[in-house]
Amino acid sequence: MVEVYESEEAQVEALKAWWKENGKAVIVGAILGFSMLGGWNFWQAQQREQAEEASTLYSELLNNIQTNKVSEAKNTSQSLMNAHNDLAYADYARLIQSKLEIDAGNFVVAKALLTTQMQESDVELQNIARIRLVRLMLSTAEYEAGLQLISEVNLANSSSFDAIYDELTGDLYVALDRLGEARTAYEKALRSGQASPLLQFKLDDITAPEIISPPAN
Numbered sequence: 001m002v003e004v005y006e007s008e009e010a011q012v013e014a015l016k017a018w019w020k021e022n023g024k025a026v027i028v029g030a031i032l033g034f035s036m037l038g039g040w041n042f043w044q045a046q047q048r049e050q051a052e053e054a055s056t057l058y059s060e061l062l063n064n065i066q067t068n069k070v071s072e073a074k075n076t077s078q079s080l081m082n083a084h085n086d087l088a089y090a091d092y093a094r095l096i097q098s099k100l101e102i103d104a105g106n107f108v109v110a111k112a113l114l115t116t117q118m119q120e121s122d123v124e125l126q127n128i129a130r131i132r133l134v135r136l137m138l139s140t141a142e143y144e145a146g147l148q149l150i151s152e153v154n155l156a157n158s159s160s161f162d163a164i165y166d167e168l169t170g171d172l173y174v175a176l177d178r179l180g181e182a183r184t185a186y187e188k189a190l191r192s193g194q195a196s197p198l199l200q201f202k203l204d205d206i207t208a209p210e211i212i213s214p215p216a217n
Contacts, residue, residue, distance in 0.1 A: 051087065053083070054087045054089040057076055057079060058080060061093055073096070073097075074100055076093075077093040077094070078097070080093040081093055081097075091125050094129075095113075095128065095129065095132070097113055098113040098129075114129045114132055114133040114136070115129075118133070127153075127161045131161065131164055143172045147169065150165050150172075163189045166185050167189040167195065167202075169185040170185035170186040170189065174202070182206055186199060187203065190203065
């Protein structure tokens with residue numbers, strides 16, 4: 001019994017010594033652990049709140065569009081972009097607002113919005129923004145700038161948009177009266193199997209008709 005008692009005494013003394021040396025670190029670690037857990041929970045709650053708020057604004061934006069409240073739609077999309085620019089809702093709002101600005105003839109504003117969207121992370125929306133910007137450049141006679149924008153496309157991230165880019169390239173070459181290059185671009189778009197319904201008509205329109213020799217006398 002004495003040996004057991006002495007053994008327990010030694011264990012208690014060893015525990016006291018360990019606690020004296022490490023107790024503060026344990027307490028601090030526990031406090032930090034609880035703080036981190038609390039901070040994580042707070043961050044998650046804040047993220048949920050931000051997402052819900054962005055979703056509400058986006059629903060309001062769509063409702064404004066459906067009811068043809070253009071001014072309110074612009075204000076809502078701007079609020080969404082300002083408050084939640086790191087969420088996908090802001091990307092969609094930016095594309096919607098760029099369309100509203102194009103319809104209103106505010107091409108400079110629309111180009112700025114589309115240029116910004118081209119720099120965001122979602123690859124599909126980057127391509128959509130680039131395509132809309134090229135079409136806008138086509139309509140404002142910025143043909144060389146449009147071709148330059150297409151030449152900067154990351155081919156690895158745009159395979160599903162290849163036919164659209166090729167057709168737009170053809171459109172730009174037609175506008176520049178470079179019909180041979182336009183024909184090549186259109187034919188490439190046709191080979192992709194994803195051509196627009198009008199592409200064949202465009203190609204036929206720039207294809208020189210066969211020269212028919214006059215009948216011999």
